[in-house]
Amino acid sequence: MIEVHSFAAGQWIAPGSDARPIESAITGEIIARAGNDRLDVQAMRAYARDIGGPALRALTFHDRARMLKALALYLRQHRQTLYDLSFDTGATQADHLIDVDGGIGTMLVFASKGRREMPDGHVFLDGPTEQLGRAGQFVGRHICTPLQGVAVHINAFNFPVWGMLEKVAPCLLGGVPAIVKPATATSYVTEACVRLIQQSGLLPEGTLQLISGGTGDLLDHLDCQDVVTFTGSAKTALKLRKNGNLMANSVRFTAEQDSLNASVLGPDATPGTPEFDVFVREVTREMTAKAGQKCTAIRRIMVPAVQADAVAAALSAALKGIRVGDPRQAETQMGALVSAAQKADVLQQIDRFSAETETVFGDPGDFAMADSKGAFLPPILLHCGDPDAAQVVHDVEAFGPVSTLMPYRDLDHAAALLNRGKGSLVASVITHDAQVARDITLASAAFHGRLYFNNRTSMEEATGHGAPLPHMVHGGPGRAGGGEELGGIRAVTHYMQRTAVQGSPDILTAITGQWVPGSAETSDKPHPFTRPFGDVAIGDTLHSPSRQVTLDDIETFAHFTGDTFYAHMDDAAARANPFFPGRVAHGYLLLSFAAGLFVQPDPGPVLANTGLDNLRFMKPVEAGDSIQVRLTVKAKTPRNDDYGEVRWHVTVTNQNTETVAEYELLTMNAY
Numbered sequence: 001m002i003e004v005h006s007f008a009a010g011q012w013i014a015p016g017s018d019a020r021p022i023e024s025a026i027t028g029e030i031i032a033r034a035g036n037d038r039l040d041v042q043a044m045r046a047y048a049r050d051i052g053g054p055a056l057r058a059l060t061f062h063d064r065a066r067m068l069k070a071l072a073l074y075l076r077q078h079r080q081t082l083y084d085l086s087f088d089t090g091a092t093q094a095d096h097l098i099d100v101d102g103g104i105g106t107m108l109v110f111a112s113k114g115r116r117e118m119p120d121g122h123v124f125l126d127g128p129t130e131q132l133g134r135a136g137q138f139v140g141r142h143i144c145t146p147l148q149g150v151a152v153h154i155n156a157f158n159f160p161v162w163g164m165l166e167k168v169a170p171c172l173l174g175g176v177p178a179i180v181k182p183a184t185a186t187s188y189v190t191e192a193c194v195r196l197i198q199q200s201g202l203l204p205e206g207t208l209q210l211i212s213g214g215t216g217d218l219l220d221h222l223d224c225q226d227v228v229t230f231t232g233s234a235k236t237a238l239k240l241r242k243n244g245n246l247m248a249n250s251v252r253f254t255a256e257q258d259s260l261n262a263s264v265l266g267p268d269a270t271p272g273t274p275e276f277d278v279f280v281r282e283v284t285r286e287m288t289a290k291a292g293q294k295c296t297a298i299r300r301i302m303v304p305a306v307q308a309d310a311v312a313a314a315l316s317a318a319l320k321g322i323r324v325g326d327p328r329q330a331e332t333q334m335g336a337l338v339s340a341a342q343k344a345d346v347l348q349q350i351d352r353f354s355a356e357t358e359t360v361f362g363d364p365g366d367f368a369m370a371d372s373k374g375a376f377l378p379p380i381l382l383h384c385g386d387p388d389a390a391q392v393v394h395d396v397e398a399f400g401p402v403s404t405l406m407p408y409r410d411l412d413h414a415a416a417l418l419n420r421g422k423g424s425l426v427a428s429v430i431t432h433d434a435q436v437a438r439d440i441t442l443a444s445a446a447f448h449g450r451l452y453f454n455n456r457t458s459m460e461e462a463t464g465h466g467a468p469l470p471h472m473v474h475g476g477p478g479r480a481g482g483g484e485e486l487g488g489i490r491a492v493t494h495y496m497q498r499t500a501v502q503g504s505p506d507i508l509t510a511i512t513g514q515w516v517p518g519s520a521e522t523s524d525k526p527h528p529f530t531r532p533f534g535d536v537a538i539g540d541t542l543h544s545p546s547r548q549v550t551l552d553d554i555e556t557f558a559h560f561t562g563d564t565f566y567a568h569m570d571d572a573a574a575r576a577n578p579f580f581p582g583r584v585a586h587g588y589l590l591l592s593f594a595a596g597l598f599v600q601p602d603p604g605p606v607l608a609n610t611g612l613d614n615l616r617f618m619k620p621v622e623a624g625d626s627i628q629v630r631l632t633v634k635a636k637t638p639r640n641d642d643y644g645e646v647r648w649h650v651t652v653t654n655q656n657t658e659t660v661a662e663y664e665l666l667t668m669n670a671y
Contacts, residue, residue, distance in 0.1 A: 002188045004034035007198065007210040009047040013039065015212065020184050025090030025336040026326055028373040032188045035213030042221055044179055044209050048150035049225075052177030052206025057146050059204075060121055062638060064173050065114025067202055072107035074200040079104065081192055082161055089160065089186045090336030090375060092327040095290050098467075103165035109470040110169040110492070117489050118173075120638050121513045124489075126498055129508065129516055136518045139508055144496035146175030149225030151495060152218060154240070156231040157183035157338050158293040160190040166470065166486060167229055172207065174495035176227065179218070181211040183232070185338050220245045227252045227495055231295070234258050234479055254494065255481035256474065258397045260421035262300040263465060264414050264440065266431025271310045274456035279430040280311070282454065283403065284318040286466045287379045288334040292401035293342070296426050296466040299397055302414050305407035312383060312405055316361040319379045324369055337375040337400055346377060346400035356390040357382040357404055377401055387417055394420040411436060415443035423478020428452040428465040449476030449484070515539050515634045515649060528633065529600035533644040533669040536633055544597035544629040546655070549585050551623035557589045584620040590627060590661055591615075594652050598631045605670045607643055615663040619654065626655040634664060643668045 004022070005012045016036035024031045056064065075082075082100045083093070091099065118124055126142040133139070151171045155163040164180050171178050182190035194210045197203060211218075219228065219240070228251060230237055237255040240246070246253055263283060269275035286298040303311045327335030337343045347364060362380035369376035379401040384390050387406035394417075408414040418427055418440075427448045429440050432455040445451055450472060454462045468474035473487035485491060501511055505518035521541035525531070528540050558564045566573040567580050574580040591612075600606075621627060630651045638644040646669050652661040 001030070002032035004032055004188045004191050004212045005210075006036055006039055006212045007194055007208075008039050008044045009209070010205065019213070022185060022188065023339055024088040024374070025338050026088060026328070026374045028340060028375070031088055034184050034187045034191075037214065037216065039211060039213070039216060041211070041216045041218035044211075045150055045218065045221060045226075047206050048177040048179060048209060049148070050206075052204060052208075053146075053148055053150070053175075055204035056172065056175045056177060056207060057122070057148075059175070061114050061118040061124065061173065062120040064175065065111045065118070068107050068114065068169055068173060069111035071197060071200060071202045072104045072111065074202065075104050075107075075193070075196055078196050081196065082189060085189045085192055086160070087328045087335075089157075089189060090291055090327060090338055092332055092335045093330070094333075095327070095335065098289065099159045099162045103159075103162035106162065106166045106470045106486075107169045110173050113488055114173045114492075115639075118492070119513060119635070123512055124493065124496065125512055125514065126493070132502060137504055138502070139505055139516060139518070140500055140502040141508055141512060142498055142500055143512060144493050144498050146496055147225045147227065149176070149223065149227070151176050151178045151227040151229065152215070152222070153178055153180045154215070154228070154230045154232070155180065155182050155190070156295070157185040158290055158295070160186040161193050163231060164190055164193065166468075166474075168208065169470075170486075170491035171227075171495050172203075174492040176495040177207045177209075179209045179211060181215050184213065185342075187212045219243050222246065222251045223249045224251065227254075229254045229256075229483075229485070231256045234481075237481060252494070254475070254483035254485065256295065256425070256483060256485055257479070257481040258399065259295060259423070259425040259476060259480040260299045260394065260397055261296055261424045261426050261465075262302055262418050262421060263298045263428040263430065264408075264418065265301075265303040265307065265311065266429060266433055266436045267304050267411070268433045268436065269430050270307065271314070273432070274459065275430050275432050276314070278454055278456075278459050280314045280318055282428065282430065282465050283315060284322070285464065287319070287381070287401050287403050288322050289466065291334055291337050291377070292379070292403075293337060293399055294466050296468060298403055298428070298465060300393065300417070300421065301403055301405045302408050302417050303405065305409060308383075308405065308407045312360050312381070315381055315405070319361050319381060322379055324367060324376060324378055334379065334401065335376075336369075337377060340375050342400070343375040343377060346398045346402060349396055349398035350380065350382075350402060352392050352396055353382055353398070353404065356386075356392055357384045359383075360405065362401075381405060387420075394422075411439050412443070415440055418444045419447045421447065421479070423476050423480045423482075424448050425468075425474065425476040425480050426450040426452055426465060428454065430454050432456060447477060449473055449480060509538065513538065513635070515632055517649065517651075521632060527600045528631070529606045530602075530604050532605040533636065533638075533646065533671050536636065536646060536669065538633055538636065541630060541632040542598055544631070546626045546628040547593055547597060548626045549589070549593065549621055549623060551583070553589065554583065554585050554623060557586055557592075561586075561588075563588075580620055581622060584622055585625075587617045587661065590617075590621060590652060591663075593627060594629045594650065594661070597627075597629045598650075607668045607670055610645070610666045610668055613647075613664040613666065615661070617661050619658055619660045621654060621660050627660065628653050631665075639668065641671075643670045645669075
């Protein structure tokens with residue numbers, strides 16, 4: 001018997017007398033109990049706010065990213081513990097890879113993005129600096145800083161590891177501590193993961209707490225600095241949304257809830273094409289992975305009416321080959337539902353479909369595990385011959401290995417059926433016809449959080465209809481909850497406050513950690529290219545000598561590069577162009593001359609020029625004009641133990657101090 005503990009205010013607390021029994025999905029036997037109504041949830045919130053929050057906010061984004069990476073690698077080393085426990089949830093080894101390895105992989109992605117896309121500081125910059133005054137002495141910028149509360153994550157039963165880690169990763173990267181409340185049915189797996197995390201010693205005290213059981217009155221004590229994220233049923237989401245305290249204090253609330261996701265077979269994907277085969281594989285996988293208990297699983301299958309029989313036959317053959325059984329056995333391809341109660345709920349929903357559908361494949365009373373005491377079901381494929389008249393199949397989700405096949409007449413009809421779901425996490429379209437993809441997108445994108453297209457070109461690399469990736473948004477409108485998770489750094493900013501800051505260039509430079517044009521410069525130091533990364537400071541500036549651009553320079557560059565565009569070679573043609581006064585220098589000639597004016601040629605800390613950003617040519621340069629360069633350190637970002645990236649603001653001016661070009665130069669500088 002597993003005693004599922006909570007981890008509250010730094011202490012492991014055993015289940016109480018009110019604990020609920022948890023059964024094995026395989027045998028139906030009671031294997032654990034969880035729940036404690038005596039948890040001091042207000043103390044947990046205070047512990048997170050007063051201990052965990054300040055400790056996290058003291059770290060830079062890069063510190064937190066390194067912490068996430070170390071934690072993910074630690075969990076990877078101990079994942080067998082999580083595998084062994086997860087079998088009793090009904091999951092197969094293949095399902096473990098989605099849940100356990102998928103959660104760890106998500107953490108690694110956020111760790112990587114934190115290092116590559118966020119500064120080694122405490123303020124995240126959202127968008128460019130805006131000049132708000134005529135002379136550039138009053139400027140503004142949007143910044144993001146961590147909320148000073150706690151994130152309460154209320155998770156579903158189907159992914160006890162991924163469901164926690166995919167929320168915790170962006171939350172901790174954003175600098176906000178978390179209180180995790182898993183679904184009771186699989187909480188013993190989540191508890192084991194939290195124990196591993198605590199044993200690692202990698203997180204600051206107060207960063208992560210666990211409620212195994214109910215949240216009590218925790219939501220009644222949150223305020224504008226807190227966040228609530230929920231994954232589960234629409235009914236429970238609605239109950240949480242209506243909490244008076246959450247509404248009164250504008251507490252951020254994100255829901256990812258039940259969704260009637262669909263897949264469309266394109267008109268071009270006929271039997272014998274690679275697309276037809278891909279479609280059958282995708283639907284089969286989504287019906288059987290995690291025994292269909294995935295929020296992204298395909299519930300509705302739209303196919304051209306002329307292909308309905310062929311698809312039904314192909315899917316039936318594929319589903320017949322799925323081995324349903326004890327998930328601990330290597331040959332098993334689909335395990336059990338999470339509990340007898342969940343199995344009963346799915347059967348009840350199937351019964352509701354009976355007036356609108358007929359069964360194509362699958363009989364709950366006649367399959368290999370029909371006599372088992374576990375929560376087993378076969379994959380069940382239904383057919384709805386009149387999807388326009390049907391209602392239940394577009395409104396009710398059977399959260400198990402159940403999907404409904406329905407014919408469509410044309411693409412407009414397919415899009416209309418897609419939209420009948422009233423909002424989904426994902427819809428997929430299998431087609432090799434780009435126009436089909438565009439038409440479906442314009443007609444249906446507004447109803448879906450993600451559109452997944454696959455065909456012969458992408459099928460070797462495509463990750464699957466039902467695979468939310470940390471790089472892309474996971475969420476959807478309407479019945480899918482109306483929220484967003486994942487999506488790269490977008491997910492991190494969900495736990496931060498976006499604030500518009502306005503002031504002088506010096507003020508914004510001090511706040512943001514990036515040099516703003518018009519703020520102070522330091523130009524009395526040795527050449528910046530001669531100083532290692534650690535000795536270069538924001539605002540360090542080099543003013544170059546000037547160089548005259550001659551007609552011979554322009555012609556030599558034109559013939560050497562092959563760029564003999566008329567604006568550089570034909571004075572009359574150039575004058576006829578409204579942008580040029582006559583023959584002008586090439587923009588790339590100016591960049592080359594600019595580099596010659598500021599580069600220090602000797603070996604030194606500058607290892608490589610890695611690119612240019614935001615290049616603009618602002619005024620033509622004619623033969624006889626002179627140019628000069630101002631090179632200023634705009635930002636610094638460590639990359640590893642050997643070197644870091646320096647972002648330089650480069651301004652090229654002419655003899656009249658007019659700006660002719662501006663850009664940002666990126667170099668890698670050794671420590």
